[in-house]
Amino acid sequence: MTYSSSVAVGRQRYAVRNHNSVSFKASAKALGPVSNTIILIVLACLLGLLYLSQVTKTNAYGYQINNLQQQQASLENEHSSLQVASARLQSLDRVQSSAPAQKMVAVTPSGTVQ
Amino acid sequence: MDWRVNPAAAIKSVKRVRVLFTLIVVVFAVFIIRLFYLQVIDYGHYHDVAMIDQLKKYTIPAQRGLIEANQGGNIVPIVLNQTVYTVYADPVYISQPNKIAETLAKIIGGNPSDYMGDLTAKGTRYSVITKRLTQDKEQQLMAYKYPGIGAQPESARIYPNGDSAAQLLGFVDADGQGEYGVEQALNQQLAGTPGRVKAVTDINGVPLPANSNNISIQPKAGDNVVLTIDMAMQKNLEQIVKQGDISGKAQGVSALILDANTGAVKAMANYPTYNPAEYFNVSNPDVFQNGTVSHDIEPGSIMKTLTTAAALNQGVIQPTTVFDDPGQWIVDNFTIKDVLPSAGPQSIADILNLSLNTGATWMLMQMGGGQLDQKGRDIWHNYMANDFMLGQKTGIDQGYESPGFVPSPDSNSAGINLTYANTSFGQGVTATPLQMAAALASVLNGGTYYKPRLVSQIISPTGNVIENNGPKVEKANVVKPSVGQGLAGLMQYVMENRAEPVNFDQTNYMVGGKTGTAQIAKPNGGGYYTNEFNASFIGFVGGAKPQYVIIVYAYDPNTSDYAAGYAGELVAQPIFVNLAHMLINNGYVAPKS
Numbered sequence: 073m074t075y076s077s078s079v080a081v082g083r084q085r086y087a088v089r090n091h092n093s094v095s096f097k098a099s100a101k102a103l104g105p106v107s108n109t110i111i112l113i114v115l116a117c118l119l120g121l122l123y124l125s126q127v128t129k130t131n132a133y134g135y136q137i138n139n140l141q142q143q144q145a146s147l148e149n150e151h152s153s154l155q156v157a158s159a160r161l162q163s164l165d166r167v168q169s170s171a172p173a174q175k176m177v178a179v180t181p182s183g184t185v186q
Numbered sequence: 187m188d189w190r191v192n193p194a195a196a197i198k199s200v201k202r203v204r205v206l207f208t209l210i211v212v213v214f215a216v217f218i219i220r221l222f223y224l225q226v227i228d229y230g231h232y233h234d235v236a237m238i239d240q241l242k243k244y245t246i247p248a249q250r251g252l253i254e255a256n257q258g259g260n261i262v263p264i265v266l267n268q269t270v271y272t273v274y275a276d277p278v279y280i281s282q283p284n285k286i287a288e289t290l291a292k293i294i295g296g297n298p299s300d301y302m303g304d305l306t307a308k309g310t311r312y313s314v315i316t317k318r319l320t321q322d323k324e325q326q327l328m329a330y331k332y333p334g335i336g337a338q339p340e341s342a343r344i345y346p347n348g349d350s351a352a353q354l355l356g357f358v359d360a361d362g363q364g365e366y367g368v369e370q371a372l373n374q375q376l377a378g379t380p381g382r383v384k385a386v387t388d389i390n391g392v393p394l395p396a397n398s399n400n401i402s403i404q405p406k407a408g409d410n411v412v413l414t415i416d417m418a419m420q421k422n423l424e425q426i427v428k429q430g431d432i433s434g435k436a437q438g439v440s441a442l443i444l445d446a447n448t449g450a451v452k453a454m455a456n457y458p459t460y461n462p463a464e465y466f467n468v469s470n471p472d473v474f475q476n477g478t479v480s481h482d483i484e485p486g487s488i489m490k491t492l493t494t495a496a497a498l499n500q501g502v503i504q505p506t507t508v509f510d511d512p513g514q515w516i517v518d519n520f521t522i523k524d525v526l527p528s529a530g531p532q533s534i535a536d537i538l539n540l541s542l543n544t545g546a547t548w549m550l551m552q553m554g555g556g557q558l559d560q561k562g563r564d565i566w567h568n569y570m571a572n573d574f575m576l577g578q579k580t581g582i583d584q585g586y587e588s589p590g591f592v593p594s595p596d597s598n599s600a601g602i603n604l605t606y607a608n609t610s611f612g613q614g615v616t617a618t619p620l621q622m623a624a625a626l627a628s629v630l631n632g633g634t635y636y637k638p639r640l641v642s643q644i645i646s647p648t649g650n651v652i653e654n655n656g657p658k659v660e661k662a663n664v665v666k667p668s669v670g671q672g673l674a675g676l677m678q679y680v681m682e683n684r685a686e687p688v689n690f691d692q693t694n695y696m697v698g699g700k701t702g703t704a705q706i707a708k709p710n711g712g713g714y715y716t717n718e719f720n721a722s723f724i725g726f727v728g729g730a731k732p733q734y735v736i737i738v739y740a741y742d743p744n745t746s747d748y749a750a751g752y753a754g755e756l757v758a759q760p761i762f763v764n765l766a767h768m769l770i771n772n773g774y775v776a777p778k779s
Contacts, residue, residue, distance in 0.1 A: 130396040131388075138392045149269045153321060156268050159346035162257070164421045 242387045247341060248378030251408030251647070253355060253368060257417040264417065265355055265369075266344045271324040271337040273315045277307045279334030286332050290315060293327050318342055342463075349461045351420055353476035354413075354454050354640065356585060357462040365465075366474045368640065370585030372411055375644055381405030407647040414450035414642045419443060419774065423453040426764045427738075431457040434757035435744035436721070440477035440619050441761060443769070444735045446627040446726060448657040449636025451582070451620070452734065454478045479582055481739065482590040482616040486704030486754060487541040488724040488737075489612030489622075493549050494538060495629040495673050496569040499665040502552035505534055505672045515547050517558060518601030522547050522608075525751040535679040538700055541754075546610040558603040563595035566606065573635070573664045574625035576617050580638045590617040612704055613714075623737040626724055630674055630732040632667035635660045674698055674732055677725060685755070688763050690770075694777040696732065697766050699725025701754035706742060718742055721753035723762040727769050729776045736765050 103111075160166065167173060224232065253265035273294075280286065283305040287298035294316050304313040315335075319327075324337050343358050356367025364373035384401040385393035393400065423441060431439040442454035456477045460468045468474065475481070497503045513529030515522040524542050537545030547558070554562020570576045570592045577592030592615055593605050608614035617625075620638055628635035637658040644653040677698025681688060690697040702722035705714035721740040726732040738758040745753055769775050 127396045131394040134388075134393055134395045137395065149321060152266070152268050155263065156266050156344050156346065159263050159266055159344075162262050163346040163348075164257070164350070164417060165348060 240386045242385060242391055244383040246381035246383060246405045248380050248405035249407040250358065250378065251376040252410045253413065254410060255413040255415040255417050261412055264347055264351065267341050268344045269321055269339050270318040270342045271339055272317045273319055273327065273337050275305050275313045275315055276311050276334045277305060277313060278311060280305050281333065286335065289330055293323050294319065345463050347417065349459050350424060351415060352459045352462045353456050353474065354584065355462055357465040366585045367476055368411060368583055371583040376408040376411060378408030379406040409652060410645045411641055412643040412645065414452065414640055416452050420453040420455065422768045423765065424455045426761055426768065427455045428457045430761035434740055436740040436757060437742045438477065439738065439740045439761065440481060441738040442478045442619055442623060443765065444623045444627055444638065446631050446732050446735045449624065449638050451638060451640045475586060476584055478619045479584045479587045480618065482588040482618045483720050483739065484613050484615065484704040484707065485617050485622055486612040486702030486720065486722050488700050488702035488722045490538055490541065490546045491673060491677065491700050491724060492574055492625055493546050493610045494534065494676065495665055495669055496566060497549040497552055498669045498672055500553050500565065503534060503549060505676060507534055509537060509545050509548055511542060511544050513544065515544055517607045518604035520604050535676050538676055539680045539683050541701060543611045547607045550607060550610040558607060563602065563606045567592065567595040573661065574628065575635060575660065576615065576621055576625065580620055580624060582620060582638050583641050588618055590621055591615060612702055619737045619739050622724055623735045627735045628664045630670050630726055630735065632670045633664045634662055635664050690766065694779060695727065695729055695770055695775060697725065697727045699723055699762055701759055703751055703754040717745060719745055719753040721758040723754055723758035725762050725766065727766040727775055729778050733775055734769060736762055738762050
């Protein structure tokens with residue numbers, strides 16, 4: 073039974089033959105079990121859809137996080153490489169063999185009698 | 187049109203609908219039951235199977251802490267980390283081996299033929315082409331995108347100063363464990379704490395965050411360690427030690443420079459040495475040892491400095507006392523004598539200068555009241571073990587430190603008086619170079635034994651100072667301050683009366699020293715070799731007061747070139763003299779005026 077047919081049945085109760093009714097009072101009608109079931113299923117589907125969309129969205133952040141972590145690791149590697157390069161440039165062997173050091177001349181030590 | 191309904195046909199139609207409906211219900215029921223079985227009853231099995239593919243567990247290695255040192259007034263890293271790559275091939279996917287081999291030779295080095303074996307290997311899916319490839323070269327290689335060529339990253343220790351300070355630093359093995367030196371002693375602080383990730387991932391291994399069971403613990407990087415080492419001094423020490431080892435034809439040399447007034451080790455070196463970045467190429471693991479803390483040998487006559495200090499502190503001798511040398515002592519039926527005949531009156535300064543074993547034995551006798559006895563042995567033992575801290579580890583941050591050995595003063599079958607007479611001139615007792623240097627420093631600085639230290643600070647990865655290791659007094663009042671001054675003067679006298687000119691300006695600086703030559707004991711007992719010696723030299727350099735203690739051990743130098751018994755003077759002393767000049771000439775020592 074549909075909603076419209078249920079209203080028609082209610083209206084028929086007051087439609088007596090040759091009696092023109094100008095008004096009638098429809099009785100209060102609750103939703104039937106089928107309607108409730110359908111509504112519940114639709115709601116469950118909507119909730120499921122909402123959950124799936126949120127999970128998918130959250131997981132999509134995983135890729136962003138992964139990309140950022142890779143970027144961070146790459147920058148850290150670069151930082152380490154630069155740190156190593158800096159340390160190598162400061163190493164005593166390199167300083168000793170550098171052009172300015174090569175031009176230096178030994179002087180007689182003043183602190184000891186040679 | 188006949189609108190009437192045929193009842194028989196209608197009934198038949200309803201039946202068909204019912205059959206169809208029943209069929210659909212049955213089919214759905216089968217699906218539902220099967221799904222119920224798979225998803226509820228057999229849930230555990232399929233969950234586990236899915237997790238094998240989807241759940242990934244990773245350990246994220248923690249970045250190891252840096253090791254830093256002083257250089258020109260700045261703190262500079264001397265051990266760092268860098269990502270390097272192991273390049274491998276899966277020969278199954280290699281379709282153009284010649285072309286790839288040419289590329290590898292161009293980027294890595296070598297000839298293309300060197301790589302053909304790995305690229306065309308049969309029966310393996312993992313053939314290592316090279317290890318420790320730098321990041322820039324790895325990127326060059328990977329840009330070619332050759333199928334079957336891959337690179338696995340790993341962290342490696344980098345040493346910008348090459349083999350400098352190798353033994354005191356140690357190395358990190360393939361399992362990430364510190365071995366030898368600082369790396370071993372401070373492995374826990376340097377290593378940090380690895381992180382952990384447990385997550386459901388997609389097919390590419392990317393973690394999917396929407397899982398309540400995911401675990402992500404970030405690694406905690408190791409702490410940085412700042413050493414007391416001065417790298418310029420270290421470099422000079424290494425060059426002088428190497429030169430001394432070669433010219434003295436020794437099996438090896440260990441030497442160190444210790445700040446006499448703080449206990450800070452400023453430089454320590456050994457030769458031969460190795461490159462810690464290529465520790466895996468070392469064939470003789472003995473070179474891994476830092477001999478300055480791990481080689482406890484009989485120190486020889488350098489011990490006479492401590493014997494003299496003990497006797498001076500006991501008040502049984504004075505720097506001006508004259509010793510009437512009998513030329514020899516008979517102790518427990520053995521004769522104690524000197525390298526050269528020494529009978530006659532000798533000053534305390536000449537006991538040290540001529541390195542008289544009879545004189546050292548006499549000083550031990552004076553501590554016992556004039557003879558070798560229990561009292562003298564107990565007093566001397568107390569100085570060695572409890573004041574000079576011999577026979578126990580100093581606790582310096584080094585792997586494999588040796589405690590050395592001090593004999594008990596109580597009677598033994600070998601002749602305890604002979605044993606103790608021997609200890610007075612550095613035989614029958616063993617000590618590492620560091621132990622001897624720290625002991626002499628405690629006398630020269632006026633009587634404070636500072637715990638020798640190699641680490642000045644431990645700093646967190648974020649830059650906070652976790653530990654500030656300043657001078658730590660291990661024992662006060664080791665000797666009276668006057669004893670330190672007296673011994674310094676005696677050692678200066680020794681320095682000024684060397685057979686070879688040493689050329690120190692004693693008016694502006696104070697430089698003192700003492701030679702040592704010790705017979706090498708046979709490994710399984712039975713006395714000493716008659717023609718094998720260890721050479722040693724201990725001394726100090728300073729301006730108004732002793733500033734640095736320097737000690738040199740030269741192991742088993744070739745004595746065929748000179749008279750036995752003079753190894754200390756001819757092999758170890760030149761190394762000391764060069765080191766003292768180096769310290770003065772480079773401005774490490776402030777002159778008196």
